Amino acid sequence: MVSAVDVAVVGTGPNGLAAGVVLARAGLTVELYEGAETLGGGLRTAPLFDSGVVHDLCSAVHPMAAASPFFREFDLAARGVDLLHPEISYAHPLDGGRAALAHRSLAETCARLGADGPRWRRLMGPLLEHSEGVVDLVFTGPRGLPRDPAAALLLAQRLAVHGTRLGAAHFRGEEAAALLTGVAAHAVGRLPSLASGAVALLLGHLAHGTGWPLPRGGSGRIAEVMAQDITAHGGVFHTGQTVESLDQLRHARTVLLDTSPKGFLALAAGRLPRAYARALDRFRYGPGAAKVDFLVSEPIPWADPAVGRAGTVHLGGTRAETVRQETLTARGVRTGEPFVLLVDPAVADPGRALPGKRPVWAYAHVPNGDPTDPYELVRARIERYAPGFGDTVIDHRSTAAADYEAYNPNYVGGDIGSGAMTLYQSLARPAPRLDPYRTPLPGVFLCSSATPPGPGVHGMSGYMAALSALRRCFGIRNAPGLAPTPAPFGNEPAGKCGE
Structure with a gap:
């Protein structure tokens, strides 16, 4: 029998990891699921031709990581990322x-x-x-x-x-x-x-x-320190485990999905209201x-x-x-x-x-x-x-x-931005809603690049989705600190989302 947890995060790209950082630091029990054997999504680095030469498998240069509000507070430099x-x-x-x-x-x-x-x-x-x-x-x-x-x-x-x-x-x-x-x-x-x-x-x-900096040793270093922070705050990773249905996550009070709209439709398997499902189905990929x-x-x-x-x-x-x-x-x-x-x-x-x-x-x-x-x-x-x-x-x-x-199911047809950057989709990703991270399914949130502010290694989609989940599902309105040595966080989580 699977033990109950506060939050399950599906996908460990930069936004899934950012969400995990925030939620674990808020004092919640967090589990993260990754279909691949290694964490990181677009932040993976590996040797391809020679054991001494590593290649970035997706993103390599990180102007947004150097500038975004999430990473400014998370402080990569203080964590050893040069x-x-x-x-x-x-x-x-x-x-x-x-x-x-x-x-x-x-x-x-x-x-x-x-x-x-x-x-x-x-x-x-x-x-x-x-x-x-x-x-x-x-x-x-x-x-x-x-x-x-x-x-x-x-x-x-x-x-x-x-x-x-x-x-x-x-x-x-x-x-x-x-x-x-x-x-x-x-x-x-x-x-x-x-x-x-x-x-x-x-x-x-x-x-x-x-x-426009490059992390010393490759982009994987950013994923490494984010994962280390999650683990240090009690988070647990499950790699090599593909989540194919929300039914697999019934033990979690709240679910955050670092997935494309196409992936969410598959996971929801007909549970979404017709209008919202149509909006996701019409979502354009670039x-x-x-x-x-x-x-x-x-x-x-x-x-x-x-x-x-x-x-x-x-x-x-x-x-x-x-x-x-x-x-x-x-x-x-x-x-x-x-x-x-x-x-x-x-x-x-x-x-x-x-x-x-x-x-x-x-x-x-x-x-x-x-x-x-x-x-x-x-x-x-x-x-x-x-x-x-x-x-x-x-x-x-x-x-x-x-x-x-x-390589990454979020890159539908090779679209590494998880959605065409049209004016409409820049403002209404993935569907027009006051809270674009909250879905019609109770306790289920989207946190991928298909949500604002869109593509890039900035962590902000995961960060803001996590804040929405904290507020709506756990009654926590104050964001936890992200610095390497934050002050103790005193909020006590409420019950299951919607209770």
Whole structure:
């Protein structure tokens, strides 16, 4: 017989782990279930070709983890996670050996953008001055008056330009325009759009602020310390156990699901009210990611050597090329030159490489469910800006978009964002509700990236779902502290959710 617990969390991606941290620290008994043998979801790191060289299996660079309210309080650095900052946050190479570079220093970035330097400063400078307000607004959403009204005004003014076609005329040269558009492409959808504009402004200004860091030793380090905190507060993990029905969790008073809407529909097995089930069934998934992990013999031979100092590289060509490719991909049209995002971890973390062996991580945006092996597409995109790259490849592993769902069921059709980033779905994920984490089933909450604020390693979906569960099911209204050595938490949980 299974012993009763206060909370069961299904899925141990960053949001499931964040929920577990909050609930365990609130004094509840918490069990977490993971279908894979290892924890972490998108935060897994493992050797693929050589025992001494580890690859990040999904996410690799973490601007949101460096900035989000959850991780600011959780304090990764105090827990031994060293976030390493490359000299150049991200680069965007262009034909002819040119490249646009987003240095950590705003001043240096502007100095290298020529006539567009002052425009870049006017765009990013005020956002940096109100960065905490901008971050909090994006991560907590428009569910109340913003704590920093100036940040809300700055975002609104800039979205009116860079979330629309007006942005095409903002910069004079190709470099600055490509630099911003490459960040907008992180929204993985049609360009331009208000959702992609918000992503560009958030990540773009963070490149000059808290940065785009890589955890020393790989992304798995973030999952490790979150799991350690949960265990230290009495939480229990069950790995290699796939939950296929909510019936398996009857011993839990409350359930939090770090799953896609598709996954929730399967777990609920017809129990959901018809209107809510229809809303989940209509939930749109975005384009897929088709990934190639490379083991290479030397640093990438970029035509502009400065690109080799960037932790992240966007391969999309000019603004017009990126807009065209991303929009076609969002429509389900496969193109021969997709947008590719590349990470060379050893740029910031030399310990990730061995003599003559170096990990490189790259994925292309492709139509949802595309079964095509991406190796040749991705290699050709890199070769365009780094001639001779193919000669450095020792080995590679390809993951088609259609196969990504097998790795993580939340990535439906390869959509690593767990839902298309349209304006509507940015505001109403996964269905329009005052509390998007609470479902119509008593005591059942969603905490995945399919809920606000959406994709990224920020922990905020899990954090806010956990706060909702604490308030509604246990009568706990004060959030527990997240710092490594919090004060004792005094709330006593109430009865079963709904009692």
